[in-house]
Amino acid sequence: MDKxxxxxxxxxxxxxxxxxxxxxxxxxxxxDHGGGHLMDMDGAMVMGQNTDTLPGGCDSIAATxxxxxxxxxxxxxxxPGTMFAFDKQEFQFEPCTKLTVHFVNDDNIRHQWxxxxxxxxxxxxxxxxxxxTGPGKVSxxxxxxxxxxxxxxxxxxxQHMEKGMKAQLKIGDGSGDLPSIPGxxxxxxxxxxSESIPDLTPTAKPGAAAAPAAGGATGGDGAGAQKSxxxxxxxxxxxxxxxxxxxxxxxxxxxxxSEGVAYVFELLSQAIGMIIKIISGLVKxxxxxxxxxxxxx
Numbered sequence: 001m002d003k004x005x006x007x008x009x010x011x012x013x014x015x016x017x018x019x020x021x022x023x024x025x026x027x028x029x030x031x032d033h034g035g036g037h038l039m040d041m042d043g044a045m046v047m048g049q050n051t052d053t054l055p056g057g058c059d060s061i062a063a064t065x066x067x068x069x070x071x072x073x074x075x076x077x078x079x080p081g082t083m084f085a086f087d088k089q090e091f092q093f094e095p096c097t098k099l100t101v102h103f104v105n106d107d108n109i110r111h112q113w114x115x116x117x118x119x120x121x122x123x124x125x126x127x128x129x130x131x132x133t134g135p136g137k138v139s140x141x142x143x144x145x146x147x148x149x150x151x152x153x154x155x156x157x158x159q160h161m162e163k164g165m166k167a168q169l170k171i172g173d174g175s176g177d178l179p180s181i182p183g184x185x186x187x188x189x190x191x192x193x194s195e196s197i198p199d200l201t202p203t204a205k206p207g208a209a210a211a212p213a214a215g216g217a218t219g220g221d222g223a224g225a226q227k228s229x230x231x232x233x234x235x236x237x238x239x240x241x242x243x244x245x246x247x248x249x250x251x252x253x254x255x256x257x258s259e260g261v262a263y264v265f266e267l268l269s270q271a272i273g274m275i276i277k278i279i280s281g282l283v284k285x286x287x288x289x290x291x292x293x294x295x296x297x
Contacts, residue, residue, distance in 0.1 A: 022108055022134065022135060023135070024135040024136060024137075025042060025044075025134070025135070025136040025137075026136065026137045027040055027042060027043075027044030027132065027136055027137065027138045028139070030044060030045075030046065030138075035124060036048050036049035036050055036123070036124065037049070037124075038140075042133075042136075043110065043131075043132065043133025043134060043136070044131065044132050044133070044136060044138040045129070045130070045131040045138070046129070046130055046131075046138060046139075046140040047124070047127060047128070047129035048118070048123040048124060048127050048128035048129055048140075048142060049128075049140050049141060049142070050122060050123065050141065050142050050143050051098075051141045051143075053122060053143070054096070054143060055096070055119055055122055055143060055144070055145035055146065056119070056121075056145070057096075057145065057146040057147070058095070058096035058143070058145065058146055059096075060096070061096060061097070061098045061143065062094045062095060062096040062097050063093070063094050063096075063097045063098070064097070064098045064100075065093060065097055065098070065099050065100070066099070066100045066101075066102065067088075067091065067099065067100075067101055067102070068101075068102040068104060069086055069087065069088060069101060069102070069103050069104065069113055070086065070087040070104045070106055071084070071085075071086050071087075071103065071104070071105050071106065071107070071111040071113065071155065071165060072084070072085075072087075072105065072106030072107045072111070073106075073107055074106065075087045075106075076163070076164045076165075076182075078183070079164055079182040079183060080191070081164075081191040082163055082164025082182060083160075083163035083164060084107075084111070084155065084160050084163050084164050084165040085164045085165055085182055086113070086153075086165060086166075086167050088167060089166075089167040089168070089181055089182055089183050089184050090167060090168055090169075090170075090181070090184050091153070091167065091168075091169040091170070092169070092170040092171075092174070093144060093169070093170075093171060094144075094171075094172065095144060095145065095146040095147060095148075095171050095172050096143065096144060096145070096146055097143070097144050097171075098141065098142075098143045099141065099142060099143075099144065100139060100140070100141045101113060101130060101139065101140055101141075101142075102137060102138075102139045103130040103132060103137065103138050103139070103140070104132075104136075104137045105132035105133075105134065105135060105136055105137075106135060107134075107135070108134055108135065109133070109134070109157075110131065110132070110133040110134070110157055111131070111132060111155050111157065111160065111165070112129065112130065112131045112154075112155045112156050112157060112160075113129075113130040113131075113153060113155070114127065114128070114129045114130070114153065114154055114155065114156050115127065115128045115129075115142075115151050115152070115153055115169065116151070116152060117149070117151055117152075118142070118145065118151075119145050122145075123142070128140065128142045144171050145171070147171065147172065148170075148171060148172035148173045148174055148175055149170075149171050149172070149174065149175045150168055150169070150170050150171075150174040150175045150176055150177065150178060151168065151169045151170075151171070152166065152167075152168060152169075152178055153166065153167040153168065153169050154166040154167070164182050166180075166181060166182070167181060167184075168181050168184065251263075
């Protein structure tokens, strides 16, 4: 009975821990590490925070805005072929606007709201970054530079952007539309969900059945010829062995094993010396020049 009660208590404890881990959290008490970098120990982060420094070319803050952006799987349902998405896919603001973004993660995994291409003298690595792990909310502020430009906003977690979590943010009139923004611009590579898929099964050509047979016959002849050639070499080797065996037996008769080995090496050295001598003579005969007698005057 005590064991059953202990098991039940453990199950309840794990269940309570799991439910607490998935509880929505407002990350509003983060540590400031300097340089616009804030984070806490519960999975929230802000990078590139800028609340008061004007970018070059901005004489003053043109407007102060706030937006709330949700991220999650449920927002991808209206975009076939995607898995994650923001609840908004397009934003537009005036140059030199001070913007506070409240980023809400509605999933039980990590999501990000990230911008690139900002001035690096003001934003480290030209980036503004919000991140939340699990259900929660984090807020960050930046001031846009002057000029018309379109920025990519995306989640940088592996495959999240590729699966739909991206948007575009235009400053002023923007610099055009970015491709493959769900619900805004066409996909660069379109998914094909049509039911009429062409039959790509290869069909046999006339006479194709006869070709393998002919090839097989040729291959068989080649294999037979090779087999016959190997057998011929074996016969020649055996014949040479039978002929030389009596001569070698008489030559090595009465020798010890070590004497026989020494004699074999001596024969090899003599053969090598003879080959070298022949090659040397051929080289000399080719390179030497015969004297030519000049005619007498």
